Amino acid sequence: MPAPISSQSLALTPPCTSASFARWCEGAALKGYDLIVIGGGLVGGAIAWGAARRGASVALLDEGDIALRASRGNFGLVWVQSKGLGLPPYAHWTRRSAELWPQMAGTLRDATGIDPALQQPGGLKICLSEAELEEAGRIHQRMAQESGDIGCRMIDRAELKAMVPAVGPRALGASWCPLDGHASPLLLLRALHRALLDAAGDYLPARHVDAISHGPGGFTVRAGAASFLAAKIVLAAGLGNADLAAMVGLFMPVRPLRGEIVVTERMRPFLNYATHALRQTAEGSVMIGDSQEDVGFDTAVSLPVLRGIAGRNLAAFPCLAEATVVRMWSALRVMTPDGFPIYEQSATCPGAFAVTCHSGVTLAGAHALELAPAILSGQLPGKFDAFTSARFAVPTP
Ligand SMILES: Cc1cc2nc3c(=O)[nH]c(=O)nc-3n(C[C@H](O)[C@H](O)[C@H](O)COP(=O)(O)OP(=O)(O)OC[C@H]3O[C@@H](n4cnc5c(N)ncnc54)[C@H](O)[C@@H]3O)c2cc1C
Structure with a gap:
């Protein structure tokens, strides 16, 4: 720990x-x-x-x-759950950083007047099938065995619906971690x-x-x-x-690994938590995206990939059907083997x-x-x- x-x-x-x-x-x-x-x-x-x-x-x-x-x-998550699977020192380092984030954000805000907009209400990885639920549950168990228990757990559909009423019928449950959050990168x-x-x-x-x-x-x-x-x-x-x-x-x-992000117009608040693939910013716009594409240094956006990102998140949050996309981009992750x-x-x-x-x-x-x-x-x-x-x-x- x-x-x-x-x-x-x-x-x-x-x-x-x-x-x-x-x-x-x-x-x-x-x-x-x-x-x-x-x-x-x-x-x-x-x-x-x-x-x-x-x-x-x-x-x-x-x-x-x-x-x-x-x-x-990038997407702006402060994300702890599942980080360090197979390497406990990385899990501990990630948790430590999430704990230090409020202090860093406060110090920066006091020193500069610029607020990095940290929200750390906990994070959800929403599962759309029984197979995804089982896989997420297995990861929780392994993480807890390898790196200690920090309160991450699986939640069922009823609890998820109570936390986030906007989830659609295909959302069967979620993996939950209280240390997760998001900020403006x-x-x-x-x-x-x-x-x-x-x-x-x-x-x-x-x-x-x-x-x-x-x-x-x-x-x-x-x-x-x-x-x-x-x-x-x-x-x-x-x-x-x-x-x-x-x-x-x-x-x-290090090598590049492309990720693509879609941003919608501002919507009324419907999500008080971070999720691994979608977050609503403090201003109301919705950022969506978690693609991982091995395409070298190509920074183009790919419509099929963006369609896939949008489709999955529409299944989780049907209210997105009303949203207008205002921006999309790609950027390259810095990945080790x-x-x-x-x-x-x-x-x-x-x-x-x-x-x-x-x-x-x-x-x-x-x-x-x-x-x-x-x-x-x-x-x-x-x-x-x-x-x-x-x-x-x-x-x-
Ligand atoms: C789509 C996407 C989503 C992501 N989502 C998240 C997320 O939700 N949460 C999270 O924690 N992380 C996320 N990341 C990862 C995160 O963005 C990176 O870990 C982080 O930005 C890496 O920062 P860096 O400073 O190492 O690299 P960079 O931001 O690439 O900065 C490197 C800098 O080095 C400079 N540079 C390079 N070569 C030289 C040189 N020879 N001389 C001088 N300067 C040089 C470049 O100009 C650049 O400014 C995401 C990344 C992507 C692409």
Whole structure:
């Protein structure tokens, strides 16, 4: 089970930058940062802000507007149920992040005036057949056996109907988790960037990092003609991590997995919970979508896929038949071969870290409030051992 949140674990401790690093920066006549984070999406943004609020000098280097950015096209769930099936440390980390989310959202709101619109009333995975109910029940049992009981349970049709009167006759029940919720990923991203600037960090867009070198003083990060120096670096470049990792002796086998989303016009409130494939935002619009398509870097929208997404959710919520679709888009998830995150520090270039995950909204709380301080300390604690890319190593015969 996740450790309880203690005030000690969240205490702000200033980073320690060595005198030799300061001399190195002076010699190079460049500003040196305690930490450079490469990639300004939700993962990099959370880590950069988490480090800057502890007093570290931080630069967040990001690409331009045409970059691939899962953080600007995602669904916005803070989703716990079924996360970490087969890898209990991931289940614990996800739960921990969901617990930290309210604190992160409140801190960001107080610091920036931007509210990430967190709603955490619990989440439902609605089942439309007996087979789906059985499968969801099996997953609950396995999750509880592997990672402990956090109150997730199956609910039958009568209870579901009482919770959500708008469900249609094909909804037979649901899997329920009290820690699940949803938020606005765009407001979260904006708040993280704003809070970073307010904590004296630098957000530097239109900087495509093309080279990283490591020397006794620290890291030199090159983006075109510009160079930046740092004592530590974090690769948080989403799909870009695959190329960057090799520059610091790391291995990040990430690939794109397309997801498509449909958004309706604003509707009267009919859903007070998050569901895994549909959520009603605070403004009333309905976001629908959970496709997983292995189509490389193709970011087109596919009408058959969107029709499938709409059809399934129409079966769950017949009131959607009245709704007008106002937008649809696709975006690329950042996927590892087994779908679990990678958190890794370089053995050959100490001070270089890499982070990737496909639940950057869900994990933002833990990234900002627990991972960032661990990175500043220079050493990931043992609980991250389960997440290294060593699990993908092919054994030699
Ligand atoms: C359709 C869809 C739905 C999703 N739904 C959810 C959900 O409900 N809940 C959830 O938790 N997660 C969800 N996700 C996943 C979530 O969006 C991602 O986990 C998260 O956005 C990943 O953030 P990131 O910062 O790693 O990557 P990105 O958002 O891709 O950001 C990477 C950044 O790095 C920059 N970059 C890349 N290469 C370089 C370079 N060489 N130099 C400088 N910058 C570089 C890019 O410009 C980009 O800004 C969803 C994803 C998709 C696609």
